[in-house]
Amino acid sequence: MSSFLPATTDSIALALEAKDPSEGISILYRVLGDPSSSPEALRMKEQAITNLTDLLRQENRAEDLRSLLTQLRPFFSLIPKAKTAKIVRGIIDSVAKIPGTSELQILLCKEMVQWTRDEKRTFLRQRVEARLATLLMETKEYSQALTLLNGLVKEVRRLDDKLLLVDIDLLESKLHFSLRNLPKAKAALTAARTAANAIYVPPAQQGAIDLQSGILHAEEKDYKTAYSYFFEAFESFNALEDPKAVFSLKYMLLCKIMVSQADDVAGIISSKAGLQYVGPDLDAMKAVADAHSKRSLKLFETALRDFKAQLEEDPIVHRHLSSLYDTLLEQNLCRLIEPFSRVEIAHIAELIELPIDHVERKMSQMILDKKFAGTLDQGAGCLVIFDDPKTDAIYPATLETISNVGKVVDSLFARSAKIMT
Structure with a gap:
C-alpha cells in the first residue's frame, strides 16, 4: 500500500467520510505526504491542513499540532508568505x-519565532512575538x-504597521x-486609540479597546x-457573539453598583440583551x-462566598468590591455607634453580625483615619466615643487675614514696579 x-x-472527501476521527487524521497525514507540488496539489494540501488542524483540536492532541x-x-517554502502566516x-x-496548554503554546511560539528569524519572515515573526507576549502576560511573566514588547513596538513603529501597532499598544x-x-x-491606550483612528479596526479589536478604556x-x-x-x-462583542460580551456586561453592572444605582441591575439583566447571558457571572452581580x-x-x-470564582477571582471586580465592602x-x-458614648465591642459585633476581632480591627x-473621634479600651473590651471637638474659628480667620495681606502687598509691589519704570 502506498505511504501517501x-x-x-x-482523498479529502475520504478523510471527511471516515467514521473514526483517528482514521480521518491518518488519511490527511498521508495526503500531506504527496510529493506533488502542482498548484492544484498545493491547494488541496492547504485544505487538508485546515481539516487536520480541526480534527486534532477536537481530539485535544496539542502535541501533534505542535509537531x-x-x-x-x-511545505511553507512552496506557498506564499501570507498563506504561511494564516496557517x-x-x-x-x-x-x-x-x-x-499555556506552557506548550509559549514553547510553540518561541520555536516559531526562532524559525521566522532564520527564514527572515519579519511579518509573521512580529505577529507570533505579539502572541507570545500575550501568553507571557496571561502566565504572569510580566517582565x-x-x-519582548519594548523591542517589538520600536520595530513596528518604524515599519508603520498600524493594525499590529494597535494590538501591541493595547497589550502594553x-x-x-x-x-x-x-x-x-x-x-x-492613548497610543492604541491614535493608531486605531488612522485605519479601519475590526469590531473585536475596537471592543477590546473600549473594554480596556472602561477598566x-x-x-x-x-x-x-x-x-x-x-x-x-x-455592543461590539454581542454583535460578534464573542464570549467577552458577558465580561463587558458584568463590568457594566459593577459600575451601576459602585455609583449606588444597584436598583438598575435587575432591569439590565432582564433586558433582551441581558437575558442571553444569564448565568453565574450575572447572578453574582445581582447578589x-x-x-x-x-x-x-x-x-x-454570602455573595462573596457563594460566587467566589466570579467575584474574588476576577481581579477587576475584586478590587472595586473590596472598596465597596x-x-x-x-x-x-x-x-450603630452613633447613639452611644461608651459601648461594648461585642455588642456592636453582635448587631452587625461580624466576628469581634474583625470589628475591633476596623474600628x-x-x-486612625479620623472617621470618628474615640478610643478602644481593650482591657474592658469597650469603644469610647468622644464628642466632636469644636473647631476654633480663630485659625481660619487668621489664615484669611494673612491671605488678604499677601494680596495687598502683591498689589503695592506691582504699582511700585510701574512707578520705577
Whole structure:
C-alpha cells in the first residue's frame, strides 16, 4: 500500500467520510505526504491542513499540532508568505482552544519565532512575538512580556504597521495595568486609540479597546464614563457573539453598583440583551446589588462566598468590591455607634453580625483615619466615643487675614514696579 495519498478532492472527501476521527487524521497525514507540488496539489494540501488542524483540536492532541507545525516547514517554502502566516496562526489558535496548554503554546511560539528569524519572515515573526507576549502576560511573566514588547513596538513603529501597532499598544496597556502602573497604561491606550483612528479596526479589536478604556476609567473611580465604554464594548462583542460580551456586561453592572444605582441591575439583566447571558457571572452581580440595596454586610459576605470564582477571582471586580465592602462596613459601624458614648465591642459585633476581632480591627483603623473621634479600651473590651471637638474659628480667620495681606502687598509691589519704570 502506498505511504501517501494523492492530494485530490477525493482523498479529502475520504478523510471527511471516515467514521473514526483517528482514521480521518491518518488519511490527511498521508495526503500531506504527496510529493506533488502542482498548484492544484498545493491547494488541496492547504485544505487538508485546515481539516487536520480541526480534527486534532477536537481530539485535544496539542502535541501533534505542535509537531505538525514543524513537519510543515518544507511545505511553507512552496506557498506564499501570507498563506504561511494564516496557517501558522490558525494552528497556534487551535492549540489555544485546548485546555491546559499555556506552557506548550509559549514553547510553540518561541520555536516559531526562532524559525521566522532564520527564514527572515519579519511579518509573521512580529505577529507570533505579539502572541507570545500575550501568553507571557496571561502566565504572569510580566517582565519577560514587557521586554519582548519594548523591542517589538520600536520595530513596528518604524515599519508603520498600524493594525499590529494597535494590538501591541493595547497589550502594553494591559501589561502596565497588571503591574499597577496606571500612567503608563493610559499612555499606551492613548497610543492604541491614535493608531486605531488612522485605519479601519475590526469590531473585536475596537471592543477590546473600549473594554480596556472602561477598566482604566473605573480604576480612577470615574464609573459613569467607564459604564459608557463597557456598554460600547458589550455592543461590539454581542454583535460578534464573542464570549467577552458577558465580561463587558458584568463590568457594566459593577459600575451601576459602585455609583449606588444597584436598583438598575435587575432591569439590565432582564433586558433582551441581558437575558442571553444569564448565568453565574450575572447572578453574582445581582447578589451584590441586592446586598448593596439592603446595606447588608451579611448578604454581601454570602455573595462573596457563594460566587467566589466570579467575584474574588476576577481581579477587576475584586478590587472595586473590596472598596465597596469597606465603605459599607464603615457606614454601618458609624450608624450603630452613633447613639452611644461608651459601648461594648461585642455588642456592636453582635448587631452587625461580624466576628469581634474583625470589628475591633476596623474600628481602630477608622479612629486612625479620623472617621470618628474615640478610643478602644481593650482591657474592658469597650469603644469610647468622644464628642466632636469644636473647631476654633480663630485659625481660619487668621489664615484669611494673612491671605488678604499677601494680596495687598502683591498689589503695592506691582504699582511700585510701574512707578520705577
